[in-house]
Every structure is written in structure tokens, then in C-alpha cells.
Amino acid sequence: MTLSTPMLAAVPLVAGLMGPALVGATPTQQREPRPDRPAAVQHLPAAKRSEVVEHVAARGSADQRRVLDYWTPQRMAAALPIDLLDIVTKGGGLVSGLTGKAGVGLAPELSGATTKVATRRHLSARPQQRTAGSRWMTGGAVTRTTGRVFLTVAGADFVCSASTVRSANRDVVVTAGHCVKDGTGQWADNWTFVPGYHEGGGQPYGRYPARRMFVAAPWSHAADDSYDVGMVALATSSGRHVTDVVGAQEISFDAPRGGQAFGFGYPADPPYNGEHLVYCAGPLHDDPHGETRDQGLGCDMTAGSSGGPWLSRFDLGSGQGTVTSVSSFKYSDDHRTMYGPYFSSSAKALFTAAERS
Template identity: 65%
Template sequence: MTLSTPLLAAAPLVAGLLGPALIGATPEQHLGRAPVASASPAAGHTAAGGDVVEHVAARGPADQRRVLDYWTTQRMADALPIGLLDVVTKGDGLLGGLTGETGLGAAPDLSNGRLVATPDLSSGTLSSVPLPAGPRERTAGGAKQADKPRHQSARPLTTTSGSRWAIGGAVSRTTGRVFLTMSGVDFVCSASTVRSANRDVVVTAGHCVKDGTGGWAENWTFVPGYGTGSPRPYGQWTARRMFVAGPWSRTADDSYDVGMVALSTSGGRHVADVVGTQQIAFNGTRGGHAFGFGYPADPPYDGEHLVYCSGRLRDDPYGDTRDQGLGCDMTAGSSGGPWMSTFDAATGKGTITSLSSFKYSNDQRTMYGPYLGDSAKKLYLTAERA
């Protein structure tokens, strides 16, 4: 597996994006890998990877109620952003030995190729662990700090590496926070509703659904419009079925870091009927301009506000993935947040063409996101029929 940095709410984040090819016309860090130069972009990532791996989550009303009851206001507040957690992996999956109930401690020191203060949550202590071999490094984030307010404007900035979204519109409802449990630890991510036949589908990062080659997330719930007046302004929806691509499940290939989740209804209502949806596109033109949204939770953010980045997309300079990069300072917790092209700030609607996935360890100012090609399209078509 190639090591990268997932942006769950316990470590730094990731992002990337591209251009559109619409599904449903009309009508939400993996950070810090060490780069490896490559002669051509996307080398070694031409396989279709079209197989879909599925997991049944909440099986009925009893399971749904258990998940809803699990996420108390305090548990939501204590959940960690999932970031570059595979640095301490000792077994399968990205999280490895990160189990227990304590938060992550000191930020890693990568200057000498080692994690000087890597969290060992099983014992509640910090220990030094060598970084795993491979082309990328992952890092784990530190304790939360008070949010430092970012620029707010009644007009969206054409270029910004991270500003609070204060305009409202559809994106403030369709984007939300995800709360989940992985390896016994509670985490947060971001996600977005998408237009779908069953009116139940949200898109997020693959590492916010399944721990790479490891286990599936538990207690998975989506809270759209989080923080706009109350923690659950529109309610919350539990997962009933989860889908990731085969290459993510088998090798945690970052080019396939996409997850689709079919939600259960809440009070008999589909999520799309309550908060609306965004369009999603596949096999679009690369490059162009994009807006990326999410709920970063590591400093200088606190996960309580919808934040956006905006700018031009560019290919992975190392050719290590098919991902595209967007100038973005968002941190862990923004993983899975939607990147939109043809975005209309007046309505808050756009076309999702990627999502926040990872950052390279030597460039914390650029987020990378997967290209939504045939594999992502198959995930979507499977999820909307679930």
C-alpha cells in the first residue's frame, strides 16, 4: 500500500479535485506523505478498479436507534479528526494500534524520518515508532486548540486557502459532519448529499468508511448543516449500507479513496427531501477551478464551522496518484468534504467532482482529492440502487 495522509478528525487532512461529467442534471488528512518523483502523472494507476466492496451497517430500527443514542452531544464534542494515522500501523489497515479512549497527543516530528511522539492509545502513553517504508509518510495530529477565526465575506473569494463559509445557500445544508467509530476510537469526517434515485446517498472519503485494508467504520452517522444554529439543525441520519472500491479495500490506493453511503430514513424522511442535494459528475475534464468544503477540526480550526478553499486544480506533481491538488489549509476532519466545479455562490449549488483526501508531508498547503472516474461512478450507481 502507498502511504498517505487521511483527514479524519484525529489527524491532519487531505484534499483534491477535478472537472465534471454530470449525473442527474437539473433539480459535502489523509495528510503528510513523503513524495516520490515520477516521470509521468498517474503512473501505475490506469486500472479500472471497477469492483465494489459493500458492508451492511445498521440493519433495522433497533440498530439505527443504538447509533443515534450512541452519539451524545459530549461524544460528538470529543470525537477526533482522523488524519494521517497509518504512520503507527502495525497490522492491517491505516489505524493499526490506534485503539483506546484517549485523544491523540503531541504532533509528530518528521524531521529525522521518525515519529518522535507517536500515540500509543492502547496504553495511554506516547512512544517512538519508525515510519513505515514506502513513498509516503503519515502523521498524527495534536490536541485541539481554540479556533482562530478565518476571513468571512458576503462574497466568496475566488482564491482562498481556507475561509469560513458565511453565505449560506444549499451547500450549508448539503455538507455535513460524519461521526464514526474506527478500531474503538470515535472520529469525525465530512460528507455531502448527492442527487440519487433513492434520495439517500452521501459521498465521502473511503477512509471515512473503511480503514483501508482494515475494518469498516461503526456507529456511522451524518449530520447535515452541522453548527448552523444547533449541533443537529436538520437532524441526523445513520448508515445502512456502505460502499468502497476494490483497490481501496485491498491496498488503500489513494486514487480510489472514495466512499458512498446509503442512509436510512430519519422519521420516515429521506435526507435529500430534507436538505436537498448536489449534482455529481464523473470522467470530467481535469484542471479548472474548484471550491472545496468541509469541517476541519485540527488547529487552527475547531470543527464547528463550515470552511471552504477555492482555486485552480493541478495534477499530483509526483505522479504518484491520479489525484488533483487544491491550495488548501484545511486540516483533519475535513476528509470527505466535497469539491465542486461550476459552483454558484448565489444558490450554493455546484457539481461534485472530487473530495478532500490527503496531503503530502512536505506540502501542508495543498490538499489532494481523487479523480472521479469509472470506479467512482460504479460506486455511485450501486449506492443509489441500495
């Protein structure tokens, strides 16, 4: 993830696939100059900003089986939030890269922190119209349509979140672009969606490997956070399409800005442990720095929640709503606000390509 000066460094949530700055960065890391992204985006023609960049993932049944076989229970349990990618693959190894960072951005099993939810408010059984982070304990469609994503980048295993959306081919999930492609870098491998994931590695609705992946040109060519959206067309599981099994949320583009949203995901860093569906709820507001078209939501969800859906017009009883964004990043000086990209014509082009694939 790259943002310009004098902007505060943005921290990709679980996908910091691009970001060297981690949540909890020291003050000296908060104003890191980021001169490259504006130039790259400004020189990208307007027509190119709606261009769809596609990648073929698992090719055919044999390749899909290889992906499913890869994800043993041990590998799934050991997968890290993707915002550790830079440390794991580029910093001389995980242990050396974490020296002196005492628990910063770590998955619970690495930080030594408790994996139990820390505060009583996280366990509220009654759904709330405003919360910075609570366990979703009400049931409904969102518990089936939201799931965890397991993926491999540069030989290391990571996790994100995603949601099914209603589509013509009944195969499409939406997530963050950085949970699909490392910005200007490589595509993810072994990409697998587990809808309705629950504690202890529960997979009540099966596992679905990716067939094709789609991101926008500004994300693929310049890692522009305003376009941090990924659409993935899944293979079937036991011959069944994912939305035939778990249902789907609606999806909308160019919706009115602002309003109320409910954000869902599987945060994996303390005080969360990646084993439960968590939600944030509250009003949306524009990026106060003016560096992205993203909107902000008060939210303390941590790494692992990247790509989780933001639902507008959400019905607390049925668990149904309309996806209008996904969790993308936080600024390093404000861990209480999550930002998500505005779904414009560019996101619609991704969705159209995915549902036709």
C-alpha cells in the same frame, strides 16, 4: 494510506485511517519508504478496479436506533479527527502515542491550542474565487447538503465530512473511502451523517445513520489513494429521506480535468475547531509526483475535513454545484495543498450501487 518510494509520504486528512505519518511530520518522516502499495495495485486485474465492495451497516430500525443513541452530545464533542486513528488504536494509547509530538495533528481540545480561528482572512464574509481556507458565511444550499460524519473504528470515535448528492433513492452521501473503511482493514461502525452541522453541536436537519457502505476494490484491497472514495446509503430520519430534507448537489464522473473547484468541510485541528463550515477555492492541478490520478487544490484545511465535497461549476449565490471529488490527503512536505481523487468509472459504479440499494 500507502504510497511508494521515492514518493513523499502522503498524510490522510482525517482519515489517515491508514497513515502513520501525520501532518507536521518531521523531515525524517517525509520520505518513508512505502513499497507495498504499487505491487498490490499492479496485481489487481483491471476488471477488479471497478469492482464495488459493499458493507451492510445498521440492519433495520432497531440497529439504526442503537447507532443514534450511541452519539450522545458528549461523544460527539469528544470525537477526534480520523487521522489520529493509528495513534489511538495502535500506538499504545493516545497519551503515550502523542509523547514528543506537541500538538502535531491534535484536535484542539488535546493540543492546548486555541479553538478560535486564527487569522482575519478566515472570517471573510464575501465569497472568494480563490482562498486557502475561509469560513463559509454566505448561506445557500451547500450549508445544508454538507455535514459532519461521526464514526467509530476499533472502539474509538472519529469525525469526517460528507455531502448529499442527487440520487434515485434520495439517500446517498459521498465522502472519502478512508472515512468508511480503514483501507484493507475494518469497516467503520456507528456511522452517522449530520447535515448542516453548526457551532455547539447544532443538528437542524436531524441525524442519518448509514444503511449500506460502498468502496472500490483498489481501496479495500490495496488502500490505493486514487480510489479513496466512499458512497453511503443512509436510513431515513423520522421517515424522511435526507435529500428531501436538505436538498442535494449534482455529481459528475469523467469530467474534464483541471478547472476551478470549491472544497468544503469541517476541519477540526487548529486554526479550526470543527464547529464551522470552511471552504477552499482555486484552480486544480495534477499530482506533481505522478503517484496518483488525484488533483490538487490550494487548501490549508486540517484534519476533520476529509471526505468534504469538491464542487465544480459552483454558484456563489445559490450554493449549488457539481461534486467531482472529495478531500483525501496531503503530502507531509506540503501542508498547503489538498488532494482529491478523480471521479472515474470506478466512482460511478459506487454511486450506482448506492443509489440502487
